[in-house]
Amino acid sequence: MSGKLYTLIAFITLFWFFCLYTGFRNQKKITTPVEFFIFSRQLPSWAYFALITSVVFSGLIFFFQPSLIFLNGLPFSVTSLFVITIPLIGVIFSKRQWLLSKKYGYLTPSEMVSDYFKSNIIRILIVLITLGFSIPFIAMQLSFGGLLLNIISDDILGKGSGSILIGAVVCVYLSTGGIKSLIVIDSIQFLLIIFGIFCIGFIAYDLVGGWSLLNESLSRIANIKENLFNVKENYNSFLSIPGTIKTVNLLNDELPYNGIWTSSMILTFVLALSGIQLAPNVSMITYASKDPGYFATQQIWFSAFLIGFLLIFFVTGVGMGSALLGANNIVNESGNNVSNILPPDIYPNNSMSLIPNIINLVGEYSFIFFGILGICAIAAVQSMAGLILTSSAIVTRDIIKKFFVNNLTNKMEIFSSRIIIMLIFIISLILSLLVGKNIFDLASFSLAIACQMFVPLVAVCYFSWFTKQGVAFGIVLGIAAVIFTDGIGQSLFGQIIPWSKWPLTIHSAAWGLILNIIGATAISFITQELKETKIKKRIHEFISEHKNYSLTRRSLKPSAWILLIVWIFFAFGPGLIIGNELFGKPINVESWSFGMPSIWVWQAIFWAMGILIVWFLAVKMEMSTSLEKNIVSQTEDINNT
Numbered sequence: 001m002s003g004k005l006y007t008l009i010a011f012i013t014l015f016w017f018f019c020l021y022t023g024f025r026n027q028k029k030i031t032t033p034v035e036f037f038i039f040s041r042q043l044p045s046w047a048y049f050a051l052i053t054s055v056v057f058s059g060l061i062f063f064f065q066p067s068l069i070f071l072n073g074l075p076f077s078v079t080s081l082f083v084i085t086i087p088l089i090g091v092i093f094s095k096r097q098w099l100l101s102k103k104y105g106y107l108t109p110s111e112m113v114s115d116y117f118k119s120n121i122i123r124i125l126i127v128l129i130t131l132g133f134s135i136p137f138i139a140m141q142l143s144f145g146g147l148l149l150n151i152i153s154d155d156i157l158g159k160g161s162g163s164i165l166i167g168a169v170v171c172v173y174l175s176t177g178g179i180k181s182l183i184v185i186d187s188i189q190f191l192l193i194i195f196g197i198f199c200i201g202f203i204a205y206d207l208v209g210g211w212s213l214l215n216e217s218l219s220r221i222a223n224i225k226e227n228l229f230n231v232k233e234n235y236n237s238f239l240s241i242p243g244t245i246k247t248v249n250l251l252n253d254e255l256p257y258n259g260i261w262t263s264s265m266i267l268t269f270v271l272a273l274s275g276i277q278l279a280p281n282v283s284m285i286t287y288a289s290k291d292p293g294y295f296a297t298q299q300i301w302f303s304a305f306l307i308g309f310l311l312i313f314f315v316t317g318v319g320m321g322s323a324l325l326g327a328n329n330i331v332n333e334s335g336n337n338v339s340n341i342l343p344p345d346i347y348p349n350n351s352m353s354l355i356p357n358i359i360n361l362v363g364e365y366s367f368i369f370f371g372i373l374g375i376c377a378i379a380a381v382q383s384m385a386g387l388i389l390t391s392s393a394i395v396t397r398d399i400i401k402k403f404f405v406n407n408l409t410n411k412m413e414i415f416s417s418r419i420i421i422m423l424i425f426i427i428s429l430i431l432s433l434l435v436g437k438n439i440f441d442l443a444s445f446s447l448a449i450a451c452q453m454f455v456p457l458v459a460v461c462y463f464s465w466f467t468k469q470g471v472a473f474g475i476v477l478g479i480a481a482v483i484f485t486d487g488i489g490q491s492l493f494g495q496i497i498p499w500s501k502w503p504l505t506i507h508s509a510a511w512g513l514i515l516n517i518i519g520a521t522a523i524s525f526i527t528q529e530l531k532e533t534k535i536k537k538r539i540h541e542f543i544s545e546h547k548n549y550s551l552t553r554r555s556l557k558p559s560a561w562i563l564l565i566v567w568i569f570f571a572f573g574p575g576l577i578i579g580n581e582l583f584g585k586p587i588n589v590e591s592w593s594f595g596m597p598s599i600w601v602w603q604a605i606f607w608a609m610g611i612l613i614v615w616f617l618a619v620k621m622e623m624s625t626s627l628e629k630n631i632v633s634q635t636e637d638i639n640n641t
């Protein structure tokens with residue numbers, strides 16, 4: 001073996017020893033499910049910032065986003081504005097969920113929603129949403145992990161073996177230490193992820209010859225007349241939005257389709273990416289927080305500002321620059337590449353191997369730096385540990401304890417969760433091996449399923465008008481719509497259904513949510529019950545009592561929502577088309593006002609505006625601030641009452 005592999009083995013061994021030691025050290029300190037799952041609702045601010053940010057963003061920004069920017073160009077990079085929409089979803093729902101969890105002792109969102117509606121059917125449906133989101137998403141992360149270790153080990157370690165190794169380590173430290181392990185490990189991993197993205201971004205800029213040469217070369221790519229992969233769009237669409245809404249015309253029905261990134265596709269895919277904040281798994285981390293005042297800091301500075309800065313100026317540079325480094329054979333044949341340092345077969349079918357290949361390049365020059373970047377990438381994969389823990393908690397409490405073993409003791413509940421952790425890992429691993437190179441389809445489906453939590457959360461947090469029959473029907477209809485409009489529907493029913501994946505360049509998350517809302521509204525309209533409404537109103541009255549009621553907040557409320565709608569329209573809605581040429585024509589670098597493509601400038605401007613909107617809603621509108629009244633909890637754990 002070469003020196004770089006010995007270095008890699010040494011670094012990984014030390015890192016995994018630290019992870020396992022942390023897990024075993026905390027094993028005997030845990031006695032109750034509240035401690036194991038949500039740290040007795042005492043998660044400190046620094047741990048909350050690291051845990052929620054790494055769980056929500058790491059795999060997406062480290063592997064997923066640069067690969068798809070490389071594949072689809074700057075139009076896809078506009079979806080990076082999900083760094084604004086994710087905290088906006090948090091602003092709308094997090095504080096209200098935390099209030100209810102603190103008051104009534106809910107550990108899982110399924111407990112909260114089912115207790116609110118007095119419905120076990122809704123409980124089961126939310127467990128299905130949890131697994132429908134978390135298992136494919138975990139499988140995606142395991143796929144990245146296996147691919148990473150396979151490439152940086154120079155094919156010595158197989159993809160499946162790499163996935164098993166990473167997953168096994170995660171399962172051990174999760175099973176032993178629960179969330180106490182995550183607090184320490186994810187805080188370190190968060191720093192590693194940020195450091196890794198910075199470094200890979202600088203490497204990409206250096207390899208491409210710097211900022212000026214990158215942008216000059218990109219302007220030439222826009223003149224290539226070849227079709228983008230499997231769609232009838234030429235490379236002018238690599239630097240500009242190709243329209244508002246389109247029908248899908250595939251060049252080959254048997255090849256994968258990753259979208260035509262019209263404004264409707266971008267808008268609805270941003271909605272899908274925001275689904276991760278709606279997922280029950282992320283809600284559980286919210287319940288663990290000691291104070292809702294932490295939410296605003298995380299939403300504004302960690303999500304909107306820090307992750308946004310990385311995505312727009314580093315991740316986008318990695319994705320766009322890699323097309324000039326030999327990874328895109330069409331660009332190579334046109335003579336517009338800067339070098340051939342990356343393998344030419346990455347585009348289009350191996351795009352998810354982009355980041356592992358860049359890390360592998362470093363091993364030719366610096367063993368130590370290579371080992372550090374390898375650990376950073378592994379840290380991004382292991383951040384899915386929080387999803388495994390929360391999924392096991394939801395299955396244990398809302399299925400096993402509720403329907404099978406009602407008298408489950410604290411010790412047995414924790415033991416049961418440890419078994420579920422192992423089962424979730426095994427199922428996710430099998431799924432990751434089955435999908436092969438179609439890693440993108442896992443993420444697309446999981447995020448679309450998570451979006452179906454929108455209606456039950458709106459019902460619990462805002463509108464008592466929705467009924468249990470309506471919400472249950474809406475969830476079922478929404479999940480069905482996702483299946484029939486996403487890649488899984490094409491695989492299962494492609495010979496029957498007359499449309500391609502994401503009809504009219506609208507993501508399956510939007511189709512599912514539209515039908516979910518329509519179904520829930522229609523059925524709720526005809527199933528209103530006065531007794532049920534009165535019970536639900538008590539919960540809404542409790543939320544109202546603990547909201548901050550400043551005159552400023554009430555007077556600014558209409559302006560706040562108008563501002564948000566206008567921002568969405570221009571940031572990634574139909575108004576996005578204006579950004580194509582406002583700061584220069586895509587094919588003429590001399591017309592670029594800021595030395596970069598117009599749509600890239602537009603994206604950066606609306607990112608900055610988005611940060612202000614998050615601050616306005618979270619702080620000025622007091623939607624993510626600390627409470628003015630103390631909450632007297634009825635119980636720490638509703639299942640033990």
